[in-house]
Amino acid sequence: MIWNIKEYYQLTRREFINSSIKAITSLSLAGLLASSVMGQSKGVFWSDLASPDTNTKLYIVKGYDIYGATRKAIELAGGLAGVVKKGDRILVKPNMSFNRAPEYGANTHPDVVTAVVDMVYKAGAKQVYIVDNTVEQARGSYDISGIENAGKSAGAKVILFNQRDTREIKIPSAQKLKSTTIHRLCLECDAIINVPVAKNHNLTKLSLSIKNLMGLAGEGRWRWHKNISKCLADFYSYVKPPVTIMDASRILLRNGPSGGNLNDVKWTNMIIVSKDGVACDAYATTLFGMAPSDIGYIKECANRGLGITDPEQVKFIKETI
Amino acid sequence: MKLNTRTIKIISQVLFFILFAIIISLSYKQSPPDWYKNLPQALSPLSLIITLIADKTIHPIMLSSIVVIVSTIITGRVFCGYVCPLGAIIDTADYIFGRIRGRVGAKLPAFLYNIKYSLLIVAITLAIIGSTILLILDPLSLTSQLFTVILFPFFNTIGMWLVKLLLFLGVSPFSDTVVFIEKELLFELSPVYRFTPFILIICFILLLSIITRRGWCRYICPLGALLSLIGTRAPFARQLTDDCIGRGACERLCRMGILAESGMQTRKSECILCGECAFICAKEAVLYTARGKHKTDSTNRSKFLLTRRTLFTGLGIGFLSIIPIKLIKKKDTVIRPPGTDRERLEKLCLRCGLCIRVCPTNALQHDILHTSLSALFTPQLVARVGPCSFNCNLCGRVCPSGAIPKLTLKIKQKTRMGQAEIVRATCLSWLGETCMLCQEVCPTPTKAIITRHRRNHPEFKGIPAPEVDKDLCIGCGYCENICPVEPPAIKVHPLEFQ
Numbered sequence: 001m002i003w004n005i006k007e008y009y010q011l012t013r014r015e016f017i018n019s020s021i022k023a024i025t026s027l028s029l030a031g032l033l034a035s036s037v038m039g040q041s042k043g044v045f046w047s048d049l050a051s052p053d054t055n056t057k058l059y060i061v062k063g064y065d066i067y068g069a070t071r072k073a074i075e076l077a078g079g080l081a082g083v084v085k086k087g088d089r090i091l092v093k094p095n096m097s098f099n100r101a102p103e104y105g106a107n108t109h110p111d112v113v114t115a116v117v118d119m120v121y122k123a124g125a126k127q128v129y130i131v132d133n134t135v136e137q138a139r140g141s142y143d144i145s146g147i148e149n150a151g152k153s154a155g156a157k158v159i160l161f162n163q164r165d166t167r168e169i170k171i172p173s174a175q176k177l178k179s180t181t182i183h184r185l186c187l188e189c190d191a192i193i194n195v196p197v198a199k200n201h202n203l204t205k206l207s208l209s210i211k212n213l214m215g216l217a218g219e220g221r222w223r224w225h226k227n228i229s230k231c232l233a234d235f236y237s238y239v240k241p242p243v244t245i246m247d248a249s250r251i252l253l254r255n256g257p258s259g260g261n262l263n264d265v266k267w268t269n270m271i272i273v274s275k276d277g278v279a280c281d282a283y284a285t286t287l288f289g290m291a292p293s294d295i296g297y298i299k300e301c302a303n304r305g306l307g308i309t310d311p312e313q314v315k316f317i318k319e320t321i
Numbered sequence: 322m323k324l325n326t327r328t329i330k331i332i333s334q335v336l337f338f339i340l341f342a343i344i345i346s347l348s349y350k351q352s353p354p355d356w357y358k359n360l361p362q363a364l365s366p367l368s369l370i371i372t373l374i375a376d377k378t379i380h381p382i383m384l385s386s387i388v389v390i391v392s393t394i395i396t397g398r399v400f401c402g403y404v405c406p407l408g409a410i411i412d413t414a415d416y417i418f419g420r421i422r423g424r425v426g427a428k429l430p431a432f433l434y435n436i437k438y439s440l441l442i443v444a445i446t447l448a449i450i451g452s453t454i455l456l457i458l459d460p461l462s463l464t465s466q467l468f469t470v471i472l473f474p475f476f477n478t479i480g481m482w483l484v485k486l487l488l489f490l491g492v493s494p495f496s497d498t499v500v501f502i503e504k505e506l507l508f509e510l511s512p513v514y515r516f517t518p519f520i521l522i523i524c525f526i527l528l529l530s531i532i533t534r535r536g537w538c539r540y541i542c543p544l545g546a547l548l549s550l551i552g553t554r555a556p557f558a559r560q561l562t563d564d565c566i567g568r569g570a571c572e573r574l575c576r577m578g579i580l581a582e583s584g585m586q587t588r589k590s591e592c593i594l595c596g597e598c599a600f601i602c603a604k605e606a607v608l609y610t611a612r613g614k615h616k617t618d619s620t621n622r623s624k625f626l627l628t629r630r631t632l633f634t635g636l637g638i639g640f641l642s643i644i645p646i647k648l649i650k651k652k653d654t655v656i657r658p659p660g661t662d663r664e665r666l667e668k669l670c671l672r673c674g675l676c677i678r679v680c681p682t683n684a685l686q687h688d689i690l691h692t693s694l695s696a697l698f699t700p701q702l703v704a705r706v707g708p709c710s711f712n713c714n715l716c717g718r719v720c721p722s723g724a725i726p727k728l729t730l731k732i733k734q735k736t737r738m739g740q741a742e743i744v745r746a747t748c749l750s751w752l753g754e755t756c757m758l759c760q761e762v763c764p765t766p767t768k769a770i771i772t773r774h775r776r777n778h779p780e781f782k783g784i785p786a787p788e789v790d791k792d793l794c795i796g797c798g799y800c801e802n803i804c805p806v807e808p809p810a811i812k813v814h815p816l817e818f819q
Contacts, residue, residue, distance in 0.1 A: 099711060136711075136799075137710060140351075140681060140712065157500065159500060160504060185495070201761075203755070203785070227755075228755070254767075255768050257761060260765065264766075
């Protein structure tokens with residue numbers, strides 16, 4: 001497996017026709033097989049999220065339609081049925097830290113959030129919450145990022161982060177972050193779905209799925225900056241969301257995390273889904289032309305065995321819509 | 322109920338007050354249209370004239386006060402009686418303090434009426450030397466400040482207690498009710514204004530009700546003085562029919578105290594057409610019509626108007642007050658809202674506090690004698706309270722007089738307000754403890770805070786430290802606001818002319 005995404009996606013017309021014919025034939029054959037073998041059973045073939053398959057898989061869907069791509073990626077992974085049970089309360093954690101419009105790449109795209117909330121409800125959740133501890137003014141960021149509207153119209157409850165609602169937690173296995181505050185919805189909800197955006201960051205070089213989780217911590221999180229890699233790894237070991245849906249539809253290359261210059265934004269039109277956030281991050285580093293070992297917290301997480309960074313051990317399922 | 326003039330007046334006052342409250346409540350909305358947001362503050366002809374004299378410019382929205390001027394030419398001080406929100410508040414206070422005061426109130430010497438004319442002359446004199454400081458007495462500005470500084474924070478506190486009560490009663494903080502109250506009704510940050518001077522002014526106005534009715538409007542209000550002058554020859558006024566028997570009940574009960582000779586004589590320029598006299602009249606002999614139909618009313622026009630003595634008193638006080646205005650100046654400078662400076666604010670600011678009301682981060686605060694007496698109550702930006710939100714140009718959009726220029730978002734994002742500077746002696750990153758929060762929040766498209774390393778220092782090798790790029794910094798104050806050190810290790814210094 002090569003980490004180079006360009007080679008994968010730069011197809012000639014012939015290759016494209018060939019591969020699509022192959023794909024259609026194999027898919028229809030597979031469908032026939034599935035219907036004949038499985039009959040009425042609900043399971044999907046490669047249901048990674050639903051099955052206790054130990055093999056780490058990365059579902060990458062490329063497409064201009066962000067909503068469709070997100071749905072497709074989740075559907076490829078077998079839906080959210082393995083994460084969301086009927087009647088669950090689910091916390092969706094997008095990145096909406098900054099008072100920036102979606103095209104600047106500083107926040108998760110609202111279409112991704114809509115698709116995720118839709119899929120969570122489709123999987124039978126009772127209530128979806130969206131919360132983020134923003135860096136800038138919460139209301140402006142919630143509003144201008146477009147996520148408040150997107151979440152609301154999809155039926156989720158968009159909650160302002162209030163220090164009152166944070167709870168103190170202890171992380172016994174931690175190296176640096178022995179205790180911290182965390183939003184109580186993390187503790188009360190049945191699952192957290194991480195919906196980060198891939199972007200540049202001034203301190204950690206890249207802000208990906210693990211860094212996005214910092215938005216669940218409350219007051220005093222700036223102290224993490226002293227040992228950011230270790231603290232993030234400690235926090236990730238505690239929170240560890242069962243599924244990460246990364247918005248790499250456009251990536252912010254410079255001047256992160258707030259961005260603000262459209263020249264710094266590169267459209268990659270990609271949605272990455274995995275149950276391993278570290279593998280997700282490791283793959284996303286290659287979009288920026290880096291290696292997973294360049295980023296402190298990914299290295300730290302890999303060293304502690306919180307996830308896989310080696311592309312050889314990851315199974316890639318890619319699709320273009 | 323018969324719809325008499327008094328009832329119409331009360332309904333009109335309530336409606337206009339509610340309208341005022343709704344508009345100022347909605348003015349914080351970031352989305353256009355903008356035209357209605359500053360309409361109440363721009364309605365005052367006094368502000369129009371004073372800013373016109375001081376800066377020789379007119380901001381388009383200020384022309385809406387022509388409506389008030391025209392209505393005054395036709396009907397006299399009808400604005401004071403029917404529209405003015407401060408008048409509504411004073412009428413309510415009059416009603417509340419009625420028991421203490423007695424129905425009629427104390428009989429005060431008549432020359433007190435001249436105070437307001439003198440104040441008007443003082444205001445104009447000061448405007449000529451370029452200071453609009455006396456606009457702090459404009460009733461529309463005062464009401465606007467009252468809402469901004471006292472009422473909204475008060476309701477916000479009540480709302481916060483309501484939320485606390487709901488939570489105490491076991492309501493989930495994520496229930497629809499609490500989310501709605503917190504998101505739609507409450508401020509994101511509780512306002513932190515220095516409200517003492519405003520409390521004092523408002524208390525003074527309200528406590529005047531203990532002595533007399535409409536004391537502020539009779540004696541002090543400079544806008545009232547201006548409208549009196551404009552409306553002297555108003556054709557539409559109080560008239561008496563032949564039924565009047567001169568009982569004099571109306572004279573004692575007149576809200577403005579302007580009736581004489583048992584109610585047979587009206588000082589029309591001061592009349593606010595409140596309809597009290599028509600309401601009390603047993604003979605129904607008081608009418609409000611155009612002049613010329615009924616001749617029994619012998620009007621006395623000149624008595625309380627701008628006499629020579631009033632004029633010279635005003636001029637005298639005006640010239641004397643130039644001395645403190647010019648002298649009370651500190652060398653300090655403060656950060657001002659984007660695109661403006663102290664001189665511009667001194668000349669154009671209406672002191673309505675609308676910019677302070679709409680600022681989403683509470684960054685704008687009153688300049689209470691930080692720089693000069695002339696700039697009293699003008700807005701200043703306090704970065705430690707809040708940064709100047711990068712995607713917001715609302716203060717310029719709502720400013721009724723153009724004291725804060727209306728900048729497009731693109732230009733505003735490049736407008737310099739100050740200059741950030743790092744205090745290396747206290748900065749955590751420079752002391753070897755990675756922080757870099759200032760760089761993280763810096764909102765300029767290309768970060769104005771760049772990373773430096775102490776390469777040669779053995780201890781701090783590899784630890785990033787911030788430094789300000791002076792060409793890119795716009796002085797918005799994000800860095801100073803977030804700095805975890807107290808006092809902040811990165812400080813925004815005002816530009817020299819501010």
